[in-house]
Amino acid sequence: MRDIAKDKQSSILKEQFIPDHVFFYIIKGEISFFDGNRRYTFKAGECGMAQRNRLAKYILSDSIEEFEPIIVCFEEAFLQQFEKKHKKLKTTTGKTNDGFVKIQTTELIHSFIHSLKPYYKDVMQLDEAFEELKSEELLLILLRDQPKLADILFDYSIPEKINLEAFMNRNFMFNVSIQRFAYMTGRSLSAFKRDFKKIYNETPNRWLIQKRLQEAYLLLDTKKRKPSDIYLELGFETLAHFSYAFKKRFGHAPSKLTESR
Template identity: 55%
Template sequence: MRATEIKSCYIGPEISPEQFIPEHIFLYLAKGTIHGYDGNKHHILNSGDYCLIRKNRLGRYNKVKINDAFEKIFVIFDASFLKRFQEKYKTNITKFNSNDVFIQIKPTELIPNYIQSLMPLYNHLGKIEEPFAELKREELLLILLKSQPELSGVLFDFGKPEKINLEAFMTKNFKFNVSIQRFAYLTGRSLSAFKRDFKEIFNDTPNHWLITMRLKEAHFLLDKKQEKPSDIYLDLGFEDLSHFSFSFKKQFGYAPSHLTKMS
């Protein structure tokens, strides 16, 4: 693999690019920089850093190459694997007191050594096949729990999100590019209940409200902060620049570039 390519290696089921974290993820950044955001905090990971990303949360990150290279390793701790692990090792559950999405892992030389042990096992697709994948996930989890037993309170919590304040959650998280079904799940509601409650609170449909809120924020950033369309569309929940530009012009009657030309 050439140095100019972005390489991703993973163990466990693949995770979609949606800005929702359906399973716990251990992330090791081998090369490059990652800027992560979870709705509350900005997180920066540099080469050699690692963390645990918490499931049932919203989160996104931007990748920055260093010396034209970016390499990361994902280890996915899905619920079925964690239940097998808990049954096998009879793991004690310790309370975890933080709500962070990007959970910092205490430095230990065991982690870099573990990462090096993975290298000979990857195939040309950047994946480790069974039965090695299961064994290596177990090994990593044993390392993490030995270093930080309190992580058990995060990893072995199999409950679903409880019903929360919908207005506060949506106002805070409207910029994340996730489906209406995900928003319903994260607020502890069925899809029908979510739509009903949303209508009562905002007097609008979720899809129309989301696009309106994102475009209002875009207009503010372009007009008052002098941001560029290419720098903001992803952070506002748009999948591509052309869709953003089309939606913006439909809403305001002129293209985003009109505001940047006026500056």
């Protein structure tokens, strides 16, 4: 999520796997996230938490110049040290399957955000000497006002083995490695490939291309979308790669569907 501030295009996030819990506060602008299940929108003055080990894409409502977030990453080692130091008790009802959790803003959160400004050296770059201290301060504030977040933050378990077919049908548009898909479904790479072959009778890479191209055809033909608007959304890295794969699969360029309207 740190790449949001570096990306000069108001488009889809390329680094789509979130390895650590991330707190974010929107100072200016508006952003929408998609985690494969639902869309979440955060506006100026709102804040939330992105859960670790999740896939996500984002779309900025305005240009990058009109967007300013504050982002604090909670790495696992830091959380373990914090839990040991403060001996926070876990709650039993705070877990959620949502990739993003909207956090109610309070006066303490607003004051904390305001206090960060003197410690920033650059956009999204907090002075390292104060980074851990300010992260600890923020976490104390969050847990005081919303203790149920403890169930999310202090859960260090790795992904459990889940239904591979349902997961892939829901997340095929995310441009991440096969190794990442295997990890997120609770499998080794070899077990993932073996189970995938049993379900689809195809290799993961070939199936992903075909699935994305089928979805592309639908969006172009019936939803009247443009090739330049959908290739990133569907997990293709470049428009040229998308156009080449589409023509190879269907015998004509994707632009032909839009030109024939």
